[in-house]
Amino acid sequence: MKATRRPARKRLAKGADEGVPGQAARRTDERVLVEAAQRDPAEFQALYELHFERVYAFVASRVRDRATAEDVTSEVFHKGLSNLPSYEWRGVPFAAWLLRIAANAIVDCAKRAAREFPAPDDPPEPAVPMDLQDSQMQAIEHRAQLFRLVGQLPEIQKQVVYERFVEQRSIREIAQRLGKTEGAVKQLQLRAVQNLRAQMEGGHG
Amino acid sequence: MVKRSLAMQLDEVVQAMLVSLRPRPEKAPDRELTSLMHVAQGLRDLPREEFRAALKSDLQRRASMSESTAATRTGEAKAVHYQRPGLTAITPYIIVRPAAKFMEFLKTAFEGVEQMRMPAPDGTIMHAEVAVGNGAIEVSDGNEQYPTAPAAIHLYVDDPDATYARTLQAGATSFYAPTDDHPSGDRWGAVKDPFGNHWYIAKPRGWTPGPEGLRSVQPYLHLREAHKMIPFLEAVFGAEATGVHKSPQGAVLHATIRIGNATLEIDEAHGEFQPMPCHLHVYVPDTDAVYARAMAAGTTSIEAPRNAPYGDRAAGVKDAWGNSWFIATYLGQ
Numbered sequence: 001m002k003a004t005r006r007p008a009r010k011r012l013a014k015g016a017d018e019g020v021p022g023q024a025a026r027r028t029d030e031r032v033l034v035e036a037a038q039r040d041p042a043e044f045q046a047l048y049e050l051h052f053e054r055v056y057a058f059v060a061s062r063v064r065d066r067a068t069a070e071d072v073t074s075e076v077f078h079k080g081l082s083n084l085p086s087y088e089w090r091g092v093p094f095a096a097w098l099l100r101i102a103a104n105a106i107v108d109c110a111k112r113a114a115r116e117f118p119a120p121d122d123p124p125e126p127a128v129p130m131d132l133q134d135s136q137m138q139a140i141e142h143r144a145q146l147f148r149l150v151g152q153l154p155e156i157q158k159q160v161v162y163e164r165f166v167e168q169r170s171i172r173e174i175a176q177r178l179g180k181t182e183g184a185v186k187q188l189q190l191r192a193v194q195n196l197r198a199q200m201e202g203g204h205g
Numbered sequence: 206m207v208k209r210s211l212a213m214q215l216d217e218v219v220q221a222m223l224v225s226l227r228p229r230p231e232k233a234p235d236r237e238l239t240s241l242m243h244v245a246q247g248l249r250d251l252p253r254e255e256f257r258a259a260l261k262s263d264l265q266r267r268a269s270m271s272e273s274t275a276a277t278r279t280g281e282a283k284a285v286h287y288q289r290p291g292l293t294a295i296t297p298y299i300i301v302r303p304a305a306k307f308m309e310f311l312k313t314a315f316e317g318v319e320q321m322r323m324p325a326p327d328g329t330i331m332h333a334e335v336a337v338g339n340g341a342i343e344v345s346d347g348n349e350q351y352p353t354a355p356a357a358i359h360l361y362v363d364d365p366d367a368t369y370a371r372t373l374q375a376g377a378t379s380f381y382a383p384t385d386d387h388p389s390g391d392r393w394g395a396v397k398d399p400f401g402n403h404w405y406i407a408k409p410r411g412w413t414p415g416p417e418g419l420r421s422v423q424p425y426l427h428l429r430e431a432h433k434m435i436p437f438l439e440a441v442f443g444a445e446a447t448g449v450h451k452s453p454q455g456a457v458l459h460a461t462i463r464i465g466n467a468t469l470e471i472d473e474a475h476g477e478f479q480p481m482p483c484h485l486h487v488y489v490p491d492t493d494a495v496y497a498r499a500m501a502a503g504t505t506s507i508e509a510p511r512n513a514p515y516g517d518r519a520a521g522v523k524d525a526w527g528n529s530w531f532i533a534t535y536l537g538q
Contacts, residue, residue, distance in 0.1 A: 041267075041269075042265070042268045042269055045265055045268070048260075048261055048264055049261075052257055052260075052261075053252070056252045056257075057250065060250040061250065064290070064291065065290060065291060065339075066253070066286075067286045067288050067289065067292075067535075068291070069250070069252075070260075071286065071537070073256075073260070074260050077260060077264055078263075078267070081264055081268060113321075142247075143247050143250065146244065146248070146251075147251055147252060150251060161248060162251070162254065164223075165223075165245070165248040165249055165251050166251050168223055168466070172448075173447055183212075186212040186213060186215075186216045187212045189212065189215065189216060189219065190212040190215050190216075193244050193245055193248075194241065196244050196248075197240060197241060197243075200244065
């Protein structure tokens with residue numbers, strides 16, 4: 001936890017690199033994408049598509065609630081878009097650069113809250129350890145992969161996952177909304193989670 | 206048969222995870238379930254599809270507007286969630302005196318965590334927020350315009366017996382100790398705190414008919430002619446009533462009403478549980494529209510929509526039962 005800034009940055013970069021499968025080819029591709037976006041901001045959306053889940057997974061695991069996670073994620077991509085011209089390709093993967101912005105945004109968010117509403121009894125903790133271990137990076141990649149896989153589930157299973165885990169609706173409510181029995185909804189929930197588990201195991205090195 | 210029981214077992218652990226005050230790895234009886242649970246825990250943080258799409262179009266809009274000036278201010282086109290971070294769609298706003306003492310009670314009895322405190326010049330509390338479990342309670346000493354109004358809160362906890370005991374130590378009086386005989390099927394106890402608030406302390410067993418879309422903190426309104434509240438909330442907030450139980454005479458024995466991502470409960474006032482008009486803070490996507498619908502539905506205005514200095518579009522109305530609804534849309538920093 002006491003790592004200085006410089007090695008921390010290196011480790012972050014390395015971790016981000018290792019977590020993503022198909023590295024070498026992908027980095028060249030990504031370089032092309034970044035340079036395209038630097039020429040034309042409209043091209044930024046390709047980078048957004050590539051990194052949204054990763055950034056969101058990182059932020060969501062470090063803030064208190066969904067609204068804050070959305071706020072911070074939104075800030076990260078807006079800053080990413082603004083600062084893109086100053087991004088230089090020096091072997092720091094774009095993902096690591098974005099996560100650095102995210103780490104700062106999370107700290108800023110905590111500081112802002114503390115400044116606006118000082119609570120003397122509990123000083124704000126630094127929300128983000130600045131040195132991301134490889135294992136933490138892998139956890140983020142793993143989580144991001146899970147989010148992406150949900151999008152590939154059969155439509156009805158996907159619906160159950162969103163209703164249950166995002167909307168936090170009860171089985172009973174979901175059953176009513178989908179016109180199914182509660183038993184069927186539980187079964188769909190099981191199938192969805194089993195599918196995701198199988199894909200995570202299959203797709204993760 | 207085996208498969209079906211796995212579906213039920215998984216749902217039990219998912220259920221426990223979703224309602225737990227402090228999400229933590231559940232003890233699962235076997236490896237199969239443990240590995241499924243691991244996936245389910247990841248899904249808790251799944252981003253909303255609407256958010257992903259909204260942010261994307263925000264970025265696209267900005268990129269097309271500012272082709273030459275990449276240094277545009279970031280705040281402008283930000284996709285802001287309409288709820289203030291830390292709050293859900295419905296938060297009870299409890300005005301009691303002294304508010305500072307009440308906050309101590311929330312901390313002692315419910316392991317509440319103070320999120321903010323804004324003192325007035327005279328040292329009273331103008332506004333404060335205490336997180337309890339996965340929900341929050343807003344607190345104030347109030348003033349002439351906003352007089353004392355204790356509330357009834359249904360509180361979901363991990364251990365109702367321990368929580369009940371702590372409330373008594375903190376000065377609450379008991380209606381009844383936690384029991385398994387409550388009609389909800391939950392283990393359920395009830396107390397009144399020294400400030401006049403009711404706390405219904407429960408642990409969910411399975412997903413009971415009441416608390417759909419479960420939050421730790423749910424306002425509980427005891428009303429006369431409670432059945433009229435349902436169409437009112439549907440019309441004003443686009444609320445959804447779930448699990449409405451009525452007596453043969455048509456009185457509402459219990460109903461859960463969902464607004465956005467949170468719920469409140471109502472029933473027909475009875476016995477010791479008489480009406481306690483209270484203040485509720487409700488986040489909606491469009492304050493002006495909700496305010497207009499509320500006025501059309503016969504509320505009286507407390508405050509017309511305005512941009513409040515703390516960054517909300519805010520309005521206030523009082524309903525026919527005397528409850529105040531503070532309607533708000535978070536506008537971002």
